[in-house]
Every structure is written in C-alpha cells, then in structure tokens.
Amino acid sequence: xxxxxxxxxxxxxxxxxxxxxxxxxxxxxxxxxxxxxxxxxxxxxxxxxxxxxxxxxxxxxxxxxxxxxxxxxxxxxxxxxxxxxxxxxxxxxxxxxxxxxxxxxxxxxxxxxxxxxxxxxxxxxxxxxxxxxxxxxxxxxxxxxxxxxxxxxxxxxxxxxxxxxxxxxxxxxxxxxxxxxxxxxxxxxxxxxxxxxxxxxxxxxxxxxxxxxxxxxxxxxxxxxxxxxxxxxxxxxxxxxxxxxxxxxxxxxxxxxxxxxxxxxxxxxxxxxxxxxxxxxxx
Amino acid sequence: xxxxxxxxxxxxxxxxxxxxxxxxxxxxxxxxxxxxxxxxxxxxxxxxxxxxxxxxxxxxxxxxxxxxxxxxxxxxxxxxxxxxxxxxxxxxxxxxxxxxxxxxxxxxxxxxxxxxxxxxxxxxxxxxxxxxxxxxxxxxxxxxxxxxxxxxxxxxxxxxxxxxxxxxxxxxxxxxxxxxxxxxxxxxxxxxxxxxxxxxxxxxxxxxxxxxxxxxxxxxxxxxxxxxxxxxxxxxxxxxxxxxxxxxxxxxxxxxxxxxxxxxxxxxxxxxxxxxxxxxxxxxxxxxxxxxxxxxxxxxxxxxxxxxxxxxxxxxxxxxxxxxxxxxxxxxxxxxxxxxxxxxxxxxxxxx
Amino acid sequence: xxxxxxxxxxxxxxxxxxxxxxxxxxxxxxxxxxxxxxxxxxxxxxxxxxxxxxxxxxxxxxxxxxxxxxxxxxxxxxxxxxxxxxxxxxxxxxxxxxxxxxxxxxxxxxxxxxxxxxxxxxxxxxxxxxxxxxxxxxxxxxxxxxxxxxxxxxxxxxxxxxxxxxxxxxxxxxxxxxxxxxxxxxxxxxxxxxxxxxxxxxxxxxxxxxxxxxxxxxxxxxxxxxxxxxxxxxxxxxxxxxxxxxxxxxxxxxxxxxxxxxxxxxxxxxxxxxxxxxxxxxxxxxxxxxxxxxxxxxxxxxxxxx
Numbered sequence: 001x002x003x004x005x006x007x008x009x010x011x012x013x014x015x016x017x018x019x020x021x022x023x024x025x026x027x028x029x030x031x032x033x034x035x036x037x038x039x040x041x042x043x044x045x046x047x048x049x050x051x052x053x054x055x056x057x058x059x060x061x062x063x064x065x066x067x068x069x070x071x072x073x074x075x076x077x078x079x080x081x082x083x084x085x086x087x088x089x090x091x092x093x094x095x096x097x098x099x100x101x102x103x104x105x106x107x108x109x110x111x112x113x114x115x116x117x118x119x120x121x122x123x124x125x126x127x128x129x130x131x132x133x134x135x136x137x138x139x140x141x142x143x144x145x146x147x148x149x150x151x152x153x154x155x156x157x158x159x160x161x162x163x164x165x166x167x168x169x170x171x172x173x174x175x176x177x178x179x180x181x182x183x184x185x186x187x188x189x190x191x192x193x194x195x196x197x198x199x200x201x202x203x204x205x206x207x208x209x210x211x212x213x214x215x216x217x218x219x220x221x222x223x224x225x226x227x228x229x230x231x232x233x234x235x236x237x238x239x240x241x242x243x244x245x246x247x248x249x250x251x252x253x254x255x256x257x258x259x260x261x262x263x264x265x266x267x268x269x270x271x272x273x274x275x276x277x278x279x280x281x282x283x
Numbered sequence: 284x285x286x287x288x289x290x291x292x293x294x295x296x297x298x299x300x301x302x303x304x305x306x307x308x309x310x311x312x313x314x315x316x317x318x319x320x321x322x323x324x325x326x327x328x329x330x331x332x333x334x335x336x337x338x339x340x341x342x343x344x345x346x347x348x349x350x351x352x353x354x355x356x357x358x359x360x361x362x363x364x365x366x367x368x369x370x371x372x373x374x375x376x377x378x379x380x381x382x383x384x385x386x387x388x389x390x391x392x393x394x395x396x397x398x399x400x401x402x403x404x405x406x407x408x409x410x411x412x413x414x415x416x417x418x419x420x421x422x423x424x425x426x427x428x429x430x431x432x433x434x435x436x437x438x439x440x441x442x443x444x445x446x447x448x449x450x451x452x453x454x455x456x457x458x459x460x461x462x463x464x465x466x467x468x469x470x471x472x473x474x475x476x477x478x479x480x481x482x483x484x485x486x487x488x489x490x491x492x493x494x495x496x497x498x499x500x501x502x503x504x505x506x507x508x509x510x511x512x513x514x515x516x517x518x519x520x521x522x523x524x525x526x527x528x529x530x531x532x533x534x535x536x537x538x539x540x541x542x543x544x545x546x547x548x549x550x551x552x553x554x555x556x557x558x559x560x561x562x563x564x565x566x567x568x569x570x571x572x573x574x575x576x577x578x579x580x581x582x583x584x585x586x587x588x589x590x591x592x593x594x595x596x597x598x599x600x601x602x603x604x605x606x607x608x609x610x611x612x613x614x615x616x617x618x619x620x621x622x623x624x625x626x627x628x629x630x631x632x633x634x635x
Numbered sequence: 636x637x638x639x640x641x642x643x644x645x646x647x648x649x650x651x652x653x654x655x656x657x658x659x660x661x662x663x664x665x666x667x668x669x670x671x672x673x674x675x676x677x678x679x680x681x682x683x684x685x686x687x688x689x690x691x692x693x694x695x696x697x698x699x700x701x702x703x704x705x706x707x708x709x710x711x712x713x714x715x716x717x718x719x720x721x722x723x724x725x726x727x728x729x730x731x732x733x734x735x736x737x738x739x740x741x742x743x744x745x746x747x748x749x750x751x752x753x754x755x756x757x758x759x760x761x762x763x764x765x766x767x768x769x770x771x772x773x774x775x776x777x778x779x780x781x782x783x784x785x786x787x788x789x790x791x792x793x794x795x796x797x798x799x800x801x802x803x804x805x806x807x808x809x810x811x812x813x814x815x816x817x818x819x820x821x822x823x824x825x826x827x828x829x830x831x832x833x834x835x836x837x838x839x840x841x842x843x844x845x846x847x848x849x850x851x852x853x854x855x856x857x858x859x860x861x862x863x864x865x866x867x868x869x870x871x872x873x874x875x876x877x878x879x880x881x882x883x884x885x886x887x888x889x890x891x892x893x894x895x896x897x898x899x900x901x902x903x904x905x906x907x908x909x910x911x912x913x914x915x916x917x918x919x920x921x922x923x924x925x926x927x928x929x930x931x932x933x934x935x936x937x938x939x940x941x
Contacts, residue, residue: 008758014334014354014840016849021752025764028745032816033770036782039792043785082691089688093681101688103928107696110924110931112878114898115917118905119699122706122914129698154695173674180673186680215775217881218898222905235777239885242781247790254778261773334840354844361844367837371859381845384855436845 040258043251055252060228061237065256068234069264071145072213075152076160080206083160084198090161091168109158113218120151121223143225148233151219156209163205167198200276207268214261284345284439284472285310286331291340293326293496300326301337302496308440313466313473315487317480319519322493324476325444331474332442333357344439360433360471364445366425368417374428375413378403381436403431406465423454430462434469441473447482455479459486480520484508492516514629517557524563524603525633526556526594535628538595542573547628555633558626561606565590565619572620576603578613585609592619703921706914718915726892727900727916734808734883734896735876738815739823742872743865746823750861751853753824754831755839765828771820779817780885783810806888811896814882819875823868830864831857867934874927878920 010018044052055061089095090102108116124131124141134141141147171194179189217235225231234257241250286308293301301323308314316324329335331342333354342349349357369377382396391399404410407427417425426446433441446462447455463486466473477483483490484504492499492507492515500507500516511517518525526537530551534541546554566572576594579602583589588607593600605621607613676684708715718724749768753761771779785791787804797804804810838860842852858865880898887894895903897920904913 008760010756010758012336013756013836014332014843015755015836016353016843017751018756018758021748022756022758025745025749025752028749029764029767032813033820034767036786036817037770037774039785040778040782042792082687085684086688086691089685092676093685095685101692103932104692104696106928106931107700107924110874110878110927111700112880112898112917112920112924114880114901115703115878115920115924116699117880118901118913118917119702119706122910123699123702129702130694150695154699157692157695176674186676211773215773215778215881217775217777217884222902235775235881238777238781242784242885245790247785247788250781251785254775254781257775258773258778265773332844334844354840355846355848358846359844361841363837363841365837367841369838369842369856369859380842380847380855384842384845384847384851432841432845 040251040254043248044255046248047252051248052252055249056256060232061234061253063229064232064234064237065253065260067145067148067232068214068257069260071148071152071233072210072216075149075156075213076206076210078149078153079156079160079209080202083157083205084164084202086161087164087168091165105158105161107158108155113155113216114222116154116219117151117222120154120219121147124150124223142223143227143231145224145231147223147225148220148231151223152213152216155216155219156213159209159212160202160205163201163208164198167201168194171197196275196278200272203268203272203275207265207272210268211261211265214257285343286349286440286472286474287341287343287346288327288331289341289343291327291330291337291342293323293330293335293337299496301330304340304496304498306491306498306501308472308474309489310472311470312488313463313475313486315483315490316474316476316493317478317483317490317519318493319478321495323496324478324493327493328442328444328474328476331440332359332361334361358436358439360436360438360441362426362429362433362441362443362446364448366417366429368425368429368432370417373414373416374404374409374420375400377417377428378432378435380432399435403435406434407431421454422450423458426450426458427461430465434471438471441471443473443475445476445478447479448477455482462486484520492519494519511557511627514555514557514631514633517627517629522560522604524556524558524560524605526558526601526603527599527633528554528556528628530554530628530630537574538599540573542623544623544626544628549628549630552630553632555629555631556623556626557629558623560589560604562623562625563603563605564622564624565592565605565607565611565613566622568618568620570620572622574621574623576619576621578615578617578619580615581607581613590619592621594621700921703914703917706910707918709914710911714911715915715918718909718912719919721912723892723895724897724900724912724916727895727897728919730808730811730895731877731897734811734815735873737812738819738876739869739873741816742819742823743869746827746868747858747865749824750827750831751857753828755836765825768824769821771817776818776879776881777885779882780814783813783817783886805886806890806894808894810886811883811894814886815876815879818879818882819872822872822875823865826864826868826871827861830861834860863934863937867931867938870927870930870934874924877923 008022047055056065086101086105090098090105121142122128124134124147126132126135126140126142128142131142139146141150175193175197176189179193180186184192215235217233217239220233221236224233224236226236234253238250238253238257241247241253286306288304288306288308291301291304292299304323304327306327316327318324326335330337331349333349333352336350344357354361369380372380378400379396382391382399385391401410401413404413407430409424409427409431412420412424412428417428420428430443430446443462447458450458459482462475475483475487484507487504489501490504490507491501494515500512502510507516508520511520517523528542529536530546530549532551533546535544535546535554535556536542568575574594576592578590579593580591581588582591586609589604590607590613591602591604593602595601603621613619753764784805787793787797787810789798789805791805804813838856839852842856843849847855877896878898879896880902883896884899884902887896887899889895889899889903891900891903897916901913901917901920904910904916
C-alpha cells in the first residue's frame with residue numbers, strides 16, 4: 001500500500017483515511033462501472049474482425065446508427081436555436097409566469113423517460129391533440145422518424161437552456177452599454193458582443209443534448225414505430241440482438257455507439273475550448 | 284512543556300521548505316517564529332503540531348518523540364489563521380468540541396463541560412456570544428473563540444498560525460496586547476508564527492528569525508533588534524541603512540576612500556555596512572568627514588524627518604536615508620558628511 | 636432524472652440558473668432622468684421572443700405533461716384508482732421503492748467515501764478518476780443494462796457459474812439494482828466533490844488537533860457541512876433511480892408482478908393497450924417528477940444561502 005500511495009504522489013498529512021477511502025472508491029468504481037464496461041469490449045473480441053465489420057456494416061445496423069446519430073444531431077441543433085431564445089426570455093425580460101416558465105424547463109430532466117414516451121406518442125398520434133392538427137396538413141409524426149425527432153428535442157431541451165442561462169446572467173451590462181455608446185444598433189450588439197460570449201456555453205449545451213439523445217431509449221421507442229431500416233434507433237437494435245441471444249453482435253453495436261459518441265464529444269470539446277480561447281472566456 | 288526540534292528537513296518537490304532546523308522552545312515561554320512568506324515558519328509550526336510530517340529530523344516534547352503520535356494525541360492547541368471554527372456549531376459547541384470528542388473514559392460530564400466552557404468564554408470575555416454561530420461574529424471575536432476552543436483541551440503547547448493576519452490594524456494591536464496578557468496569566472508554552480516584526484517584538488519572550496528554511500537568529504526582541512547577527516536579520520527587523528564597502532588593507536573604504544571606521548574583524552574584500560537611520564550623524568561639509576554625500580530629498584516633519592543622501596558618484600551611487608536631528612536644518616543639494624556612530628559590518632555584497 | 640449539464644453550475648455548487656431577483660436585467664429600466672435603458676430590446680422583439688419561448692415550451696413540455704393527467708383520468712376517478720390499486724401496480728411500486736432505496740443508500744455511502752478521498756487529499760490521477768466516475772453519464776441506458784447481461788446473463792461470463800449455484804441476478808432484483816446503481820453512479824458524488832473541495836481541510840484539521848478521531852471528525856464536522864449538497868444529490872439520484880427505464884428494461888425480464896418497476900409496468904400496460912391504466916401509473920411518476928422539482932428549488936435556495 002505504501003508504495004502505491006507513494007506513486008500517486010500523496011504526501012502524508014493529518015487527515016486520515018487516504019488509503020482506505022481511495023481503495024474503496026477504486027474497488028467500487030471497478031466493480032460497478034469499469035469491469036462491466038470492460039466486459040463489453042471483451043465480448044466484441046469474440047467476433048473475428050470480419051465478423052465485426054459485417055455486423056456494423058449490415059444495412060440494418062448502419063441504418064439504425066445513422067438514424068440515431070443523425071436525428072440526435074438534428075434535435076440538438078433545434079435546441080441550439082430555440083434554447084437561447086428561451087434563455088433570453090427568462091433572463092432578460094420580466095413577464096407574468098416567468099418563474100413558472102423557468103421551472104417548466106426542468107421537466108424534461110425530471111420526467112421519467114417512459115412517461116414522456118407514452119405522452120408524446122398519444123399527443124402526436126393521428127388521433128392525438130397535435131397529431132390531428134398536423135394530419136390535416138398531411139404530416140404524420142407518430143411512428144415515423146419525425147416522431148423520434150420530436151422526442152429527442154423534448155429531452156434535450158433543458159441542456160442548452162440551462163447552460164446558456166448563467167452565462168447570459170453574468171454578462172457584464174457594461175459590455176453592451178459600451179457597444180451602444182459606440183453606435184452599435186441592438187441587433188449588432190447582440191450579434192457581435194453577446195453571442196460570442198455565450199458561444200462556448202451553446203456548444204457545451206449542444207454536446208450534452210446530443211450525447212443524451214444518442215443513447216435515449218425510453219422516450220423514443222413508443223413514438224418511433226421501430227420498423228427496421230426505417231424508424232429503428234440503435235439502442236433498440238441492441239435490445240433486439242440481446243433478445244436473440246446474439247450477445248456479441250449487440251456488444252459490437254454498443255461499442256461502435258460508445259466510440260462514436262466519445263469521438264464526437266472529443267471534437268466538440270475541442271471546438272469549445274477553441275471558442276473559449278477566442279472569445280476570452282478562458283485564458 | 285519543552286519542545287526540541289532537531290535537524291528537521293522538509294521538502295516539497297524541489298523546494299526545500301525547512302533546511303536542517305534546530306530549535307529549543309523553553310517551557311512556558313512565548314516564542315515567535317518571524318520571517319517573510321516562504322521562510323518555512325508555518326511549515327515548522329504544522330510539523331510541531333502534527334498537521335505535516337518532516338522528511339528528516341526529530342521533534343520531541345519533554346524528551347519524548349512527538350512524531351510517533353498523530354496530531355490528536357499530541358495535546359496541542361492549534362489556532363488557525365482563518366479561525367477554522369465549525370460553521371454549523373454554536374460558539375459554545377465549538378469550544379466544547381474538544382472536550383466532547385474525548386473517548387468515553389476520559390470525557391468529563393456534561394455539567395463539567397458546561398462549566399469549563401463558560402469559564403473559557405469568560406476568559407476571552409465573550410460569554411454573551413455563546414449561542415451565536417461563527418458567521419455572526421466579527422473577525423476579532425472569531426479569533427478569540429478559536430483560542431478558547433484550543434485552550435479547552437488544556438494543551439501542553441499553544442500553536443498560533445498568523446492568528447491576527449486577517450484582521451484590521453486596530454483590532455490586531457488590541458488582540459496582540461490581549462494575547463500577551465493572557466499568556467502572562469496562563470503560562471502555556473506558546474509558539475506564534477508571524478510575518479509582522481512589530482507583533483513579534485512586542486509580544487514574544489524570544490524571537491526566532493527565519494528565512495528560506497533556515498533560522499537566521501534566535502534571541503530576545505532586544506537582542507534581535509540591537510545585535511542582529513546576519514544581514515538578513517538586520518534588514519528584516521527595524522529599518523536599515525545598507526552601504527556597500529570594501530575592506531582593504533585593514534581599512535574600510537567607500538568609493539575608494541577610507542572612511543575611518545573599525546573593520547570589526549571582517550575579512551578583506553567586499554563587505555556591507557549596516558546601520559540604523561538614527562545611528563548615523565549628519566555633519567556639515569565643513570566638518571570634513573570621511574564619508575561625504577549630497578542631500579537629495581528631505582521628507583517628514585518634526586522629529587521624524589528623514590534626509591536622503593546620495594553617496595559616491597554614478598554609476599556606483601548609493602542613496603541612504605538618515606534621521607535628521609531635531610534642530611538641524613539641511614537643504615537639497617547641500618554637501619554633507621556622514622558619521623556612523625553604531626554599525627555592523629558583514630562580509631559580502633548586499634543582496635539585490 | 637437525466638444528466639444535469641455540468642457546465643450550468645458555477646464552480647462550487649449546483650444552483651438554479653434564475654437566482655437573481657427581478658431587476659437584474661430589466662426590460663425598460665427607468666433611470667432617474669426617465670431615459671430608456673440602452674440594453675432594452677424593442678417591444679416587438681420582446682413580444683416575439685417571449686411568445687416563441689412560451690409556444691416552444693408549451694408545445695413540447697406542458698402539453699405532454701397535461702396529456703398524462705387527462706389520459707389518466709379519461710375514464711373517471713374510479714378507474715384511476717382501480718388502476719393504481721391493482722396488485723401488479725402495487726408490486727411495481729414496491730419494487731421501484733426498494734430499488735431506489737438500495738441505490739440511493741449505496742450511492743450515499745460510496746459517494747461520501749469517494750468524495751472524501753478526492754476532496755481531502757492531493758494525488759495524481761485525480762482528474763482521471765473524476766472522469767471515470769462520470770462515465771455512466773455518457774453511456775446509453777440500454778448499454779448500461781447490456782453490460783450486466785453480458786456479465787451475468789445466461790450466456791454471460793458468469794452465467795453458468797450463477798446457474799450452477801442457483802443465483803439469479805439478471806431477470807431478478809440484484810440485476811435491476813446493479814443497473815440502477817450504474818446509471819445513478821455519479822449523481823451524489825459529483826454534488827459533494829466541488830463543495831468539499833471548496834470547504835478545504837481546515838475544519839477537519841482543527842477537529843483532529845482537538846483530539847477527535849477521524850470518524851468523529853467526519854460525522855460531526857464534514858457531514859454537517861455538506862448536508863444540503865448531499866440531500867440535493869439524494870434527490871436527483873432518487874428521481875433518476877425511480878424513473879430509469881432503458882437499463883432496467885434490458886435486465887429485468889418483464890415478469891409482471893415480480894420484476895417490473897413502475898416505468899416498466901407503464902410500458903407493459905401501454906403495449907397491451909390498457910392506455911388509461913398506463914397513464915394512471917405514469918401520472919404517479921409525473922407527480923414524483925413535479926415534487927422532485929419543487930424540493931430541488933427549495934434546496935437550491937438553501938445552497939445559495941450557504
């Protein structure tokens with residue numbers, strides 16, 4: 001124990017319990033998180049490389065992955081546009097019901113996904129309140145990819161709003177006043193002064209919404225219709241493979257999802273750091 | 284209780300915080316560890332307390348090895364710079380904490396605890412705050428409660444880490460005086476860490492001056508002020524005039540000219556002259572003193588007047604500040620002589 | 636409840652974004668001379684933005700929520716309570732409560748231990764450790780269930796060993812608990828770490844110097860100092876644990892009356908076209924969500940006060 005502790009660069013001090021608390025934490029982390037995740041990667045090694053490629057490039061798998069990532073991207077994009085609008089209204093204006101609106105933003109966080117799933121399905125089905133209206137325009141939402149998109153927008157909604165809100169609140173009044181005093185119109189001030197300041201937060205919110213959407217299951221499978229090669233999301237395909245006892249295939253798809261998500265997060269984090277440096281929010 | 288620190292070394296990576304430090308703390312004395320930040324004084328205090336551990340060396344309490352015990356068993360009372368009062372407990376509960384934390388066998392009864400806490404709060408004159416929370420107290424009050432809390436466990440030594448550092452000047456002065464009186468009453472061996480020399484000189488029985496992990500000098504406040512043994516101590520304590528000179532052929536020279544003072548046994552070569560501003564006399568040019576300079580500036584008023592005199596010529600010019608006697612009048616640009624009355628000579632050049 | 640965006644918090648504590656009282660950024664601030672605030676947006680912009688926000692949220696959030704309750708009571712109050720009192724529903728509620736309790740307790744214990752290790756000591760690899768702890772947030776719930784099936788399922792790595800010893804993990808309570816603990820793993824510890832780091836070690840050092848043991852110091856000093864953050868974490872953890880669907884769905888086996896939690900039971904009812912019953916049970920979960928949000932708001936004000 002002493003040498004391991006030494007390697008970690010731990011210096012003895014008065015506070016007791018380093019060894020035992022760190023050890024326990026690592027053990028707990030290993031047992032609950034790391035070993036299970038390792039099992040995932042281990043399982044994929046049961047496939048030969050060719051088999052692995054076959055699984056992830058099969059038409060059905062490809063379609064599911066593209067659908068999941070594509071729609072998640074689109075949903076996060078939608079939130080990227082509408083989120084700041086909501087945040088602006090909540091931060092900059094005073095109107096009756098503002099606090100209520102603020103509380104409402106948290107609901108997609110708190111609501112269990114299955115509840116959201118059946119509610120959205122009922123709402124957007126052709127007999128539902130919204131579904132009826134859209135049907136009269138010939139738009140079908142439930143049981144199509146469009147329905148999936150709606151569900152993903154729902155669950156991603158709070159992410160962008162909540163990451164942008166504090167940044168908006170903290171913007172120094174004087175920045176905008178300075179811009180105004182130099183003759184900038186309101187729109188120009190917002191575009192050139194406010195927007196760059198919230199850009200890193202926007203990207204963070206986008207990333208979080210996207211990451212969440214990719215893995216989403218409960219709110220989507222009710223409204224999706226789940227037809228292979230049409231409205232089947234990747235998580236569902238994994239479940240189906242599991243039920244078919246094709247464990248290794250399921251693991252393969254899961255691995256691809258995880259790796260792709262991590263890669264994407266990595267890129268977005270890089271983008272975010274770049275924008276923070278450019279706009280001076282991080283030195 | 285006597286404390287012995289023997290050859291203690293402490294390193295943080297490449298940085299040596301304590302370099303073979305040896306110290307004896309006498310029983311019942313109030314000792315100040317004085318030095319600039321980075322001198323190692325707080326590190327030393329924390330090692331004595333048991334909040335940190337040395338890489339080498341020993342610490343002994345009354346001859347017994349203290350390092351073999353954790354902080355809770357050394358019976359030390361530690362007062363933190365930022366008080367470290369338990370924010371979720373009342374003042375009373377804070378002071379009672381040490382008593383209530385004792386193992387069942389040694390724990391006094393609740394009524395006895397109540398008694399002792401009230402006596403301690405009386406000692407610090409804050410009994411009326413017993414039910415308040417730390418956030419409701421002023422800085423000075425918090426510090427006194429922190430002290431009461433440390434005293435509750437009847438420690439063998441009191442360790443204070445810059446206790447008045449975060450307080451206003453006036454509060455600091457009052458508390459300083461109050462601490463000294465308290466010590467006179469209870470006579471617990473105490474070690475006080477401070478960077479404020481006025482504080483150390485005013486409060487302590489003995490002062491230990493530290494710099495860069497080493498002890499420069501140990502002595503009473505008087506000794507440390509009147510008889511500084513190293514350039515650092517001379518400069519750190521009180522004000523100093525610093526003059527680079529040369530010892531050549533048994534004489535002390537400035538700018539090539541002998542200035543007629545005793546070399547005090549300093550070896551040949553570069554040396555530095557240290558004196559207090561009030562230990563140099565300014566003489567009119569007619570007195571033909573060996574050390575001459577030009578008045579550059581006069582500032583202050585009355586007895587606190589200071590005369591800035593430029594000695595030597597460019598590029599090796601040195602400017603010194605000397606106290607002007609009450610009845611002397613000098614003008615800028617005047618040529619004057621300087622006579623060191625009392626001074627110390629050290630080998631080597633002054634640090635930049 | 637799903638991931639809270641990490642960046643939305645200020646460094647020390649999770650706080651509701653809209654904590655500033657009215658006046659932080661007014662619409663038309665009347666300065667003493669009566670001139671208009673240069674930061675005010677034109678009235679039409681204001682209308683448009685507010686209307687957009689209201690419509691967006693109303694459409695996407697309020698309507699679904701309302702829908703849950705109208706559907707639940709579509710056949711009247713009696714039918715509502717009948718659905719809730721059905722044996723399968725009651726057993727689903729029991730299971731949900733049991734799983735949530737176990738998960739919360741486990742995460743509190745290990746969360747406190749982990750936060751102590753991370754916040755009170757300096758060592759290399761801390762950032763890596765924190766990243767690993769937050770891994771479950773980036774993993775799809777289905778994958779969270781999958782990994783346990785891979786380990787403990789019939790064809791999993793330990794499947795045959797478990798079958799030989801007649802131990803059921805997948806398709807039984809232990810599996811559901813494991814999957815739930817996985818998805819809620821970081822919730823409590825990540826509320827504790829920033830706060831404990833901010834509070835530092837001085838109070839603990841003071842307690843130790845006064846003779847308190849490590850455990851006494853932890854319980855009497857550290858725990859009181861983090862109690863609101865701990866409660867906040869418990870709240871989020873509980874809400875997520877009760878509402879978790881994907882992970883539990885994979886490990887559960889969907890045996891009515893035995894291994895169905897409330898969200899799974901909702902699915903079962905819905906898939907068998909018992910819509911009103913499904914929404915009735917869903918309404919309980921929705922109520923849970925609303926109560927959680929209310930308590931969260933209260934705790935957030937407490938946390939900002941600290």
